[in-house]
Structure formats: C-alpha cells, structure tokens
Amino acid sequence: MLQSMPDIRRTTRKNNGTTVKANVNGITLSTLLQKTLKPFEPEAKPSVQSGGSLLVKMDVEGAEFGVVKELAASNVLCNYVKLGNSATLVVEFHLHLIKDPQDKQAAMTGLKDAKEKLRNCGVKFRNLPDFWT
Numbered sequence: 001m002l003q004s005m006p007d008i009r010r011t012t013r014k015n016n017g018t019t020v021k022a023n024v025n026g027i028t029l030s031t032l033l034q035k036t037l038k039p040f041e042p043e044a045k046p047s048v049q050s051g052g053s054l055l056v057k058m059d060v061e062g063a064e065f066g067v068v069k070e071l072a073a074s075n076v077l078c079n080y081v082k083l084g085n086s087a088t089l090v091v092e093f094h095l096h097l098i099k100d101p102q103d104k105q106a107a108m109t110g111l112k113d114a115k116e117k118l119r120n121c122g123v124k125f126r127n128l129p130d131f132w133t
Contacts, residue, residue: 029056029067030074039083040076050084059092059128065107072114078121088124 034040039049054077058064068091071077077087098104119125 028070028074030071030076033076033080034074037080039080039085052080052085054080054085054087055090056088057090057128062094062097062107064091064093065095065111068118069110069114072117075121077118077123081122086124087122088126089118090126090128092128 033054037052037054038044039052041048058067060067068089071089077089080087095104095107098107115125
C-alpha cells in the first residue's frame with residue numbers, strides 16, 4: 001500500500017498520525033488465474049484448453065498499476081490467449097489518488113510497456129474512466 005493513498009491518509013488521521021500495520025497473506029492475480037483457469041490444468045484436454053473467454057474488470061483504487069505490470073511480466077494472459085482463448089482487461093486507473101510524486105512516478109514506470117506487451121500478445125485492454133458510476 002502506498003502511504004499517499006487516501007484510505008491510508010484517512011486511517012493515519014484517525015489514529016493520531018500513526019498507521020496500523022497488518023500482515024496479510026496475498027496472492028497475485030496471475031497466480032489465481034494460473035490455478036483456477038481450466039486451460040492451465042495439467043491434464044486439460046485440448047478441447048478444454050481453447051475457446052474460452054476471460055473478462056477481468058479491475059477497480060482496486062491505485063493498486064491496478066502494479067497488478068497490470070505483474071500480469072504482463074507473468075505471461076499468464078499471453079499464454080491463455082496463445083492456447084486459443086480471448087482475454088479482456090477493463091481497468092479503472094486511479095492515478096489522481098496517488099498524491100506522492102515519487103509514488104506516482106513508480107506507478108507509471110513500466111505501465112506503458114506492460115500494456116503494450118499485453119496488447120501485442122492479443123489481450124484486449126480497455127481503460128475505464130474512474131467516474132463511470
């Protein structure tokens with residue numbers, strides 16, 4: 001979590017200037033997809049490996065920058081498409097929520113390349129304005 005995110009700043013204000021630390025077990029989206037999509041099952045038959053369609057709608061309040069870069073680096077979506085499936089990412093980007101200039105720069109670094117890599121391997125990519133609701 002970035003210290004400049006609004007939820008973190010709000011929590012800090014409520015706790016007299018201190019943040020609360022919590023250890024949480026996490027999993028990457030790539031790992032989740034690798035473990036749950038039928039085409040990636042070790043004994044999946046060819047008829048199950050292709051013809052699927054995956055739609056991921058992402059609205060994670062500033063964490064989407066890291067998630068998209070991790071997805072591109074893992075090649076999971078590219079491999080899914082190579083098997084004969086379609087994948088579409090619909091992402092709501094929240095750059096305006098990242099207040100610290102260094103955090104903002106870190107979020108943007110590599111994002112263009114990650115999106116290009118995903119597009120080049122056949123993943124459809126849509127930006128969703130953060131005011132869509």
